[in-house]
Amino acid sequence: MRCGLMRRVWVGGKALLVWGGILFCSARMASAAAPDRPNILFILSDDHAAHALSCYGSVINRTPQLDRIATNGMLFTHCFVNNSICTPSRAAILTGKYSHLNGVTVFNRFDGRQPHLAKYLQQAGYQTAIIGKWHLFSDPTGFDYWNVLPGQGRYLDPILIEMGKSNVYKGYVSDIIVDLSLDWLKKRDPTRPFCLMSQPKAPHRQWTPPAKYTNLYDGIEIPEPATFNDDYRGRSRALPEATMRMEHLRKTDLKAPVPSKLSPAAQKSWRYQRYIKDYLRCVTSMDDNVGRLLDYLESTGLATNTIVVYSSDQGFFLGDHGWFDKRFMYEESLRMPLLVSWPGHIRPGTTNDAMVLNVDFAPTLLEAAGLTPPPDMQGRSFLPLLRGEKPTDWRHSMYYRYYHYPGDHQVQPHYGVRTERHKLIYYNKLDEWELYDLEKDPHELNNIYRDPTQSSVVRDLKAELARLRQELDDRDQFVNELSNEDKFHPVPLELVLRPDFSQINGETVADLASRKRTGQVVHGQTAPGRQHGVALRLEGDGRVEFGHELDPSQKPFTVGAWCKPDTTDGVILAHGGRSHGYALFLKDGVPHFAVRDRRKLAVVRGKESLPAGQWTHLAGMLTSKAQIRLWVDGAAVGTADCEPIAQKPRDGLAIGDDPDSPVGEYGASRSWKGLIEDARIYWGELDNDALEEWAGK
Numbered sequence: 297m298r299c300g301l302m303r304r305v306w307v308g309g310k311a312l313l314v315w316g317g318i319l320f321c322s323a324r325m326a327s328a329a330a331p332d333r334p335n336i337l338f339i340l341s342d343d344h345a346a347h348a349l350s351c352y353g354s355v356i357n358r359t360p361q362l363d364r365i366a367t368n369g370m371l372f373t374h375c376f377v378n379n380s381i382c383t384p385s386r387a388a389i390l391t392g393k394y395s396h397l398n399g400v401t402v403f404n405r406f407d408g409r410q411p412h413l414a415k416y417l418q419q420a421g422y423q424t425a426i427i428g429k430w431h432l433f434s435d436p437t438g439f440d441y442w443n444v445l446p447g448q449g450r451y452l453d454p455i456l457i458e459m460g461k462s463n464v465y466k467g468y469v470s471d472i473i474v475d476l477s478l479d480w481l482k483k484r485d486p487t488r489p490f491c492l493m494s495q496p497k498a499p500h501r502q503w504t505p506p507a508k509y510t511n512l513y514d515g516i517e518i519p520e521p522a523t524f525n526d527d528y529r530g531r532s533r534a535l536p537e538a539t540m541r542m543e544h545l546r547k548t549d550l551k552a553p554v555p556s557k558l559s560p561a562a563q564k565s566w567r568y569q570r571y572i573k574d575y576l577r578c579v580t581s582m583d584d585n586v587g588r589l590l591d592y593l594e595s596t597g598l599a600t601n602t603i604v605v606y607s608s609d610q611g612f613f614l615g616d617h618g619w620f621d622k623r624f625m626y627e628e629s630l631r632m633p634l635l636v637s638w639p640g641h642i643r644p645g646t647t648n649d650a651m652v653l654n655v656d657f658a659p660t661l662l663e664a665a666g667l668t669p670p671p672d673m674q675g676r677s678f679l680p681l682l683r684g685e686k687p688t689d690w691r692h693s694m695y696y697r698y699y700h701y702p703g704d705h706q707v708q709p710h711y712g713v714r715t716e717r718h719k720l721i722y723y724n725k726l727d728e729w730e731l732y733d734l735e736k737d738p739h740e741l742n743n744i745y746r747d748p749t750q751s752s753v754v755r756d757l758k759a760e761l762a763r764l765r766q767e768l769d770d771r772d773q774f775v776n777e778l779s780n781e782d783k784f785h786p787v788p789l790e791l792v793l794r795p796d797f798s799q800i801n802g803e804t805v806a807d808l809a810s811r812k813r814t815g816q817v818v819h820g821q822t823a824p825g826r827q828h829g830v831a832l833r834l835e836g837d838g839r840v841e842f843g844h845e846l847d848p849s850q851k852p853f854t855v856g857a858w859c860k861p862d863t864t865d866g867v868i869l870a871h872g873g874r875s876h877g878y879a880l881f882l883k884d885g886v887p888h889f890a891v892r893d894r895r896k897l898a899v900v901r902g903k904e905s906l907p908a909g910q911w912t913h914l915a916g917m918l919t920s921k922a923q924i925r926l927w928v929d930g931a932a933v934g935t936a937d938c939e940p941i942a943q944k945p946r947d948g949l950a951i952g953d954d955p956d957s958p959v960g961e962y963g964a965s966r967s968w969k970g971l972i973e974d975a976r977i978y979w980g981e982l983d984n985d986a987l988e989e990w991a992g993k
């Protein structure tokens with residue numbers, strides 16, 4: 297135990313001295329007295345809106361397995377998220393703290409050194425595991441076992457990273473996550489309680505259903521929601537600005553060409569049907585798999601002493617307001633489904649309309665496990681609500697804040713307060729307010745902020761908003777750009793990837809760096825390299841992919857390779873796409889190194905074109921002084937200012953191509969033709985001596 301140790305607290309993204317030791321003590325001491333502690337099965341899906349569960353009255357689908365949890369336990373009608381996107385909500389759930397204190401306001405890396413739910417349970421003797429979607433970028437901490445998707449992960453034949461090692465699993469992601477969860481349950485130590493977080497990827501975009509459900513809903517028209525044709529009149533400019541209307545669904549979402557000759561309205565409806573059916577097919581498969589978990593608990597008798605929680609990281613617009621996606625503080629996005637069963641403690645088939653939040657999950661589960669929730673958690677345990685009691689001082693309002701702008705879907709930053717009757721939203725960069733009377737206007741179509749009869753309501757809500765902001769210590773810590781210092785995390789110099797092209801076995805290539813990642817080879821082969829080396833040969837239609845494990849964001853790094861081009865254009869290596877990432881490539885024979893941050897492109901070009909058919913060493917570096925540099929044959933040839941990469945790129949790393957979204961502005965071809973040898977990626981800045989040695993000087 298580390299009682300009394302001064303540790304650090306996350307305030308405004310900066311670590312200050314305070315947290316830690318004392319809190320660990322209180323959590324541990326309480327545990328000693330707790331007899332017969334319950335197991336916890338925590339199922340957190342991704343983007344599953346409450347109005348797509350039949351127990352919540354869905355008019356568009358059935359979820360018989362999830363409904364079982366409601367039948368056995370309690371359904372919460374007013375569970376809300378503090379910041380409606382994946383990564384921030386997941387960090388808030390784990391830490392019991394709002395984004396401005398846990399440091400995860402957008403898609404940024406979770407600092408796993410801070411205390412959180414799994415760590416507290418682990419310290420109290422629980423076996424802890426997380427399997428499935430994690431999406432916090434850093435490696436999980438506080439879990440005895442973890443096997444998680446890199447980033448968003450993929451639906452078919454997903455890669456999962458098991459305790460640092462990546463494996464490809466053949467099959468459909470929702471089945472695989474539950475297979476792995478059941479495996480872990482079977483192998484666990486039966487003498488100790490467990491907390492298993494089994495976290496589906498479904499039903500996240502791009503909504504790829506399993507083969508067996510591709511025809512579900514064929515010939516059926518899914519009803520459009522009441523606000524499908526919302527014109528956003530009378531509300532903030534943020535609504536029309538957001539790029540999440542049906543017209544913004546991409547080819548990869550729709551998976552079929554848009555029929556020609558449709559009127560705009562008919563095309564919008566067609567797009568909705570394509571989107572919502574795939575979304576619901578993914579829900580059905582996930583629901584089946586939740587049933588497998590419940591069956592296992594029941595058949596083994598574990599169910600009698602297991603708390604089962606089902607929720608989703610936030611809500612989602614299912615065509616509501618003409619949108620897909622989430623982010624806004626409006627009801628469909630703000631509301632999370634929350635079902636909890638615990639035999640003998642929760643009366644079966646009950647509904648609770650008290651306001652609970654995602655930051656309440658951690659303190660609730662700690663208390664259920666017999667621990668005292670640490671006082672720095674901002675959420676409050678709703679264990680009394682589960683037992684059918686409502687504390688007289690239970691909350692009547694909640695605070696919400698969204699930050700991610702500019703970003704995907706261009707949703708303006710905003711914050712606000714929701715009470716049982718009203719919602720007040722402030723778009724802080726636009727200086728625009730909205731007020732809704734949820735009783736009279738449940739669809740939030742009438743902004744009554746300027747209605748003179750509402751002036752006292754506005755005054756009271758502004759006072760409540762200020763009170764909540766003070767109580768939660770929101771001092772606009774993340775309102776503006778991060779400083780350069782905050783954008784870079786210092787890293788020790790580390791070789792993180794060095795594919796061994798002498799070891800291409802079928803479709804995979806090995807890695808000489810200590811992490812031993814596995815690359816997927818697409819149309820590439822081993823070929824003789826320089827001197828006695830071995831190179832990768834690509835013919836303009838191949839590449840080697842390393843997936844999403846590496847994260848070049850917020851750190852200096854060095855990349856490079858030996859190359860012998862057959863042509864004047866092609867990518868040597870690239871990670872990311874047109875919003876974030878980097879690429880080393882030839883264009884018109886001239887070497888280029890490019891870095892993208894929030895769509896802004898910084899490029900350094902070589903001074904001359906490389907002769908075809910000759911070996912050259914190229915390297916690019918992003919320095920901690922926010923500059924990029926390019927070396928040709930071990931000699932620096934140029935520098936440019938740039939921003940560090942603010943977030944992990946969406947596209948993975950590839951050698952010999954830049955698949956999907958492009959980082960650079962390329963010439964005749966993106967795909968490499970020729971040889972590549974000794975490609976390496978380092979975190980940190982390689983010094984000149986090491987660079988020259990790599991370049992054979």
Ligand SMILES: [Ca+2]
Binds near residue numbers: 342610
């Ligand atoms: Ca999500």
Ligand SMILES: [Ca+2]
Binds near residue numbers: 954
């Ligand atoms: Ca790309």
